[in-house]
Amino acid sequence: MLVPLPLILFLMLAVIFAPGLPRDLPVAVVDLDGSTMSRQIVRMADAAADVEVVEQLASLSEARQALVAQRAYAVLMIPAGLEHDILLGQRPEVVVFSNSQFLTAGGIVGRSLSTTVSTFSAGVSLRLLEAQGVGSDRALDLITPIPVQQSPLFNPSLDYIQFLLSAIMPTVLQIFICATAVLSFSREHHSPNGMPRLQRIALSPTRAILGKLLPYTFVGTFVLLLGDVLLFNVFDASFRGNVFVFFLNGFMFILTCQAMGALIALIAKDTTGALGMMGLIVAPSFGFAGVSFPRFGMTLFSQIWGAIIPLTPYLQLRTDQTLRGAPLEYSLPTMGWLFAQLLVFSVLLWVMTRKTMAQIPVSENATVETQESKS
Amino acid sequence: MxxxxxxxxxxxxxxxxxxxxxxxxxxxxxxxxxxxxxxxxxxxGEVLRDVPVVVIDQDNSTASRTLVRAIDVTDLVDVTMSAPDMETARDAFYRRDVYGIFVIPAGFEADLLASRPAPVAAYSDGSYLLIYSNVMRAVATVAGTMGAQVNYARLTGLGVDDGVARTMLSPVAVTNVAVFNPxxxxxxxxxxxxxxxxxxxxxxxxxxxxxxxxxxxxxxxxxxxxxxxxxxxxxxxxxxxxxxxxxxxxxxxxxxxxxxxxxxxxxxxxxxxxxxxxxxxxxxxxxxxxxxxxxxxxxxxxxxxxxxxxxxxxxxxxxxxxxxxxxxxxxxxxxxxxxxxxxxxxxxxxxxxxxxxxxxxxxxxxxxxxxxx
Known part of the structure; x- marks a missing residue:
């Protein structure tokens, strides 16, 4: 009953991010000039892939209204007398108001509109220079004396599938795996005599832990694999690493999440309490993992908190093995970090399991004591 | 009641x-x-500041050092190391010691003086979009400012009037105003x-x-x-x-x-x-x-x-x-x-x-x- 849930969520997220890059985001234009030149700027803005001019407004107050009502992510304001001022060489100022409360969309349209105006300006300056008798090749050189070749090393199209979707799927899976581990352990731990019964069946803490968690290890691995097939085969996300290392990391990640979830189940007082505690610890982990806002920009507390959550090293390893294609030696420290988490959580879990299993049950003292000596 | x-x-x-x-x-x-x-x-922290970047300065001239210093003083990035070649820079990058690589090729100053285009290159990590945008903004701003100064000097050197030079190089000013979350x-x-x-x-x-x-x-x-x-x-x-x-x-x-x-x-x-x-x-x-x-x-x-x-x-x-x-x-x-x-x-x-x-x-x-x- 639980397996379809993460798959449904994966599919939903995939559908949300399927376009990869935001396109044709709505912007409004306030063209107070209405000249040939101003109309050319508007046409150029509309022609850019990421922007679509949806409204022409008469005043700035109407434009503000469009921003607030979220009909537009930015407003392009062309002042009256633009053409006139250009011809007189009076440097008119075009203003782009972008809504930075919506950081992604506002940033994209703001950059796009500014680039459009700069391109237009460069075109004008080219014509002016040519009019001065500067040859057109020479004029082009003059406009950009220090051209910057900007290259994203990985993820060349700055695609949100590779950047966000690829990080969100493991985040959702982490919550799911921790939650299943909590549920499977809580069933014994929080029912009267549950742990002694587990002791009777499983004989040792190690066997009890494996018996409880292994089925969900398979479920988790299966779900992660399906998600990755979706990502790398259907969406063609780039994969430049080693498949074996990638799989090993995923497996280690799942085990670590399980150990952490089970540990929480044993610490908490009851099942719902354990789920709640797990939610508090795991739910905000995406922010701490440093995909959106990088870890080196965080406070020390956030860096430490992020360091104890399995998602943090796992997402770094994912980036290493998928987008970066980093040689294995660079991933080894991070793999060691994830493994250390696994080790610490497992040892704590083993100790806690042994402790709770040894608790003397209400009525079955004798049976349990004989079991104890056996194990 | x-x-x-x-x-x-x-x-x-x-x-x-x-x-x-x-x-x-x-x-x-x-x-x-x-x-x-x-x-x-x-x-x-609200705003990402001081992204660590590495510089490969193959020109090692006054002009290239000025450019590096100008990049370092921006809030956006922090030049934390300088590398002799791409190999070393890439190593630091994979280790996550730095998140951007900035290359000034040999001949940068000579090109500038000879009024030829003097290209520079910036590499950053497209898998972290916020970091990428910081690095590129820093480089583009600094290269733009320095380029404008160079241009202005060239045109006025050719005897073009001060004001005319300014308008010729950028006839339309564009200002980007971030509203609601300035x-x-x-x-x-x-x-x-x-x-x-x-x-x-x-x-x-x-x-x-x-x-x-x-x-x-x-x-x-x-x-x-x-x-x-x-x-x-x-x-x-x-x-x-x-x-x-x-x-x-x-x-x-x-x-x-x-x-x-x-x-x-x-x-x-x-x-x-x-x-x-x-x-x-x-x-x-x-x-x-x-x-x-x-x-x-x-x-x-x-x-x-x-x-x-x-x-x-x-x-x-x-x-x-x-x-x-x-x-x-x-x-x-x-x-x-x-x-x-x-x-x-x-x-x-x-x-x-x-x-x-x-x-x-x-x-x-x-x-x-x-x-x-």
């Missing part, structure tokens, strides 16, 4: 019951308090939105914990229950939408009346949905499990971090069934952008429809034999 006193006593009874239930208390009270401390932590702060962007979702999820969970698999309250007790949850969560609305922004110095412009106009129907919709879920899933753990797992995906349906225009229509329509899908951006519009009731009328209407839909559903489900026991 007596009736009112009796009703209030019932309301306090419900609140006492909530406090007596450990799970409900830790979700609806303690949980929100812990979240309000923990959740904003990664973002309290410094582009990350906390200002994510925290007001996330706490709307946190309110919804804890309220749904709390109702599930208190009512799933139990006989639903009826008559006066039902209204007292609703009043109790409603009052509690209006306090939380004030706490998360007014006190938290204040504590984390997040600018806030909204007025109280408009905030009430969106938050009242939103909280009502969540309560109705909470009861519908509690009646539909008679298993407390199941309710919490479901809500914990779907929390984060719901955030991406709200249009805050991924534009809502990019979500396919069918999914968008379906997502309207969850109050947060429209409420989050409405709260943000009211609180951060000073929207009026008219600007968020659509979201308010959606919340009211959801109140009706989920109340009806909850009542219908409560008639099921298993909920009547």
């Amino acid at each position: 007596r009736k009112l006193r009796h009703f209030l006593a019932e309301v306090f009874g419900v609140i006492r019951a909530l406090f007596a239930d450990d799970s409900a208390k830790s979700t609806m009270i303690v949980g929100i308090l812990i979240y309000s401390v923990l959740y904003p932590q990664p973002y309290v 410094q582009g702060g990350y906390a200002s962007y994510v925290i007001p939105a996330a706490f709307v979702l946190i309110l919804q999820q804890t309220l749904l969970m709390g109702i599930g914990l208190l009512h799933a698999g139990r006989k639903p309250p009826t008559g006066e007790r039902l209204w007292a229950t609703i009043t109790a949850y409603f009052s509690l969560y209006m306090v939380w609305v004030a706490f998360t939408q007014m006190l938290i922004p204040y504590l984390y110095s997040i600018p806030r412009t909204g007025d109280l009346a408009t905030l009430l106009l969106i938050s009242v129907p939103f909280i009502c919709a969540c309560i109705a949905m909470g009861f519908a879920i509690a009646m539909a899933i008679p298993w407390r753990e199941g309710v919490v499990f479901l809500l914990v797992v779907i929390g984060m995906p719901l955030f991406f349906l709200s249009g805050i971090s991924w534009p809502v225009e990019m979500i396919p229509d069918h999914l968008r329509t379906l997502s309207l069934l969850v109050p947060s899908s429209t409420a989050i951006s409405a709260f943000v519009a009211v609180d951060q952008m000073g929207a009026s009731a008219r600007d968020v009328a659509g979201a308010i209407q959606t919340q009211i429809v959801l109140v009706v839909v989920y109340s009806t559903l909850a009542v219908a489900l409560s008639r099921l034999p298993r909920n009547r026991r």
Whole structure:
């Protein structure tokens, strides 16, 4: 009953991010000039892939209204007398108001509109220079004396599938795996005599832990694999690493999440309490993992908190093995970090399991004591 | 009057019951308090500064060193090392010691002096978009400024008049003004939105914990229950939408009346949905499990971090069934952008429809034999 849930969520997220890059985001234009030149700027803005001019407004107050009502992510304001001022060489100022409360969309349209105006300006300056008798090749050189070749090393199209979707799927899976581990352990731990019964069946803490968690290890691995097939085969996300290392990391990640979830189940007082505690610890982990806002920009507390959550090293390893294609030696420290988490959580879990299993049950003292000596 | 006193006593009874239930208390009270401390932590820096970058200066001239220094003094990046070649730079990059590589090829100064284009190159990590944008902005700004100075000197050197040179090189000025979140702060962007979702999820969970698999309250007790949850969560609305922004110095412009106009129907919709879920899933753990797992995906349906225009229509329509899908951006519009009731009328209407839909559903489900026991 639980397996379809993460798959449904994966599919939903995939559908949300399927376009990869935001396109044709709505912007409004306030063209107070209405000249040939101003109309050319508007046409150029509309022609850019990421922007679509949806409204022409008469005043700035109407434009503000469009921003607030979220009909537009930015407003392009062309002042009256633009053409006139250009011809007189009076440097008119075009203003782009972008809504930075919506950081992604506002940033994209703001950059796009500014680039459009700069391109237009460069075109004008080219014509002016040519009019001065500067040859057109020479004029082009003059406009950009220090051209910057900007290259994203990985993820060349700055695609949100590779950047966000690829990080969100493991985040959702982490919550799911921790939650299943909590549920499977809580069933014994929080029912009267549950742990002694587990002791009777499983004989040792190690066997009890494996018996409880292994089925969900398979479920988790299966779900992660399906998600990755979706990502790398259907969406063609780039994969430049080693498949074996990638799989090993995923497996280690799942085990670590399980150990952490089970540990929480044993610490908490009851099942719902354990789920709640797990939610508090795991739910905000995406922010701490440093995909959106990088870890080196965080406070020390956030860096430490992020360091104890399995998602943090796992997402770094994912980036290493998928987008970066980093040689294995660079991933080894991070793999060691994830493994250390696994080790610490497992040892704590083993100790806690042994402790709770040894608790003397209400009525079955004798049976349990004989079991104890056996194990 | 007596009736009112009796009703209030019932309301306090419900609140006492909530406090007596450990799970409900830790979700609806303690949980929100812990979240309000923990959740904003990664973002309290607001703006990303000083991204470590490595410089490969193959020219090693006065001009190239000036350029490097100019890049280093920007807030955006911090030149933490200089490397002799790409090999060394890439090594530092893979180790995550640096997040950007900036190359000035040999002959940079000579090209500048000879009035030839003097290209430079910047590499950064497209797998971390915020970092990438910082590195590129730093390089583009500095190269642009330095280029403009060079150009200006060239033209005036050719005998072109000062003012004419200026207009010839940039005949149109463009200014980008970021509105509503002027410094582009990350906390200002994510925290007001996330706490709307946190309110919804804890309220749904709390109702599930208190009512799933139990006989639903009826008559006066039902209204007292609703009043109790409603009052509690209006306090939380004030706490998360007014006190938290204040504590984390997040600018806030909204007025109280408009905030009430969106938050009242939103909280009502969540309560109705909470009861519908509690009646539909008679298993407390199941309710919490479901809500914990779907929390984060719901955030991406709200249009805050991924534009809502990019979500396919069918999914968008379906997502309207969850109050947060429209409420989050409405709260943000009211609180951060000073929207009026008219600007968020659509979201308010959606919340009211959801109140009706989920109340009806909850009542219908409560008639099921298993909920009547």
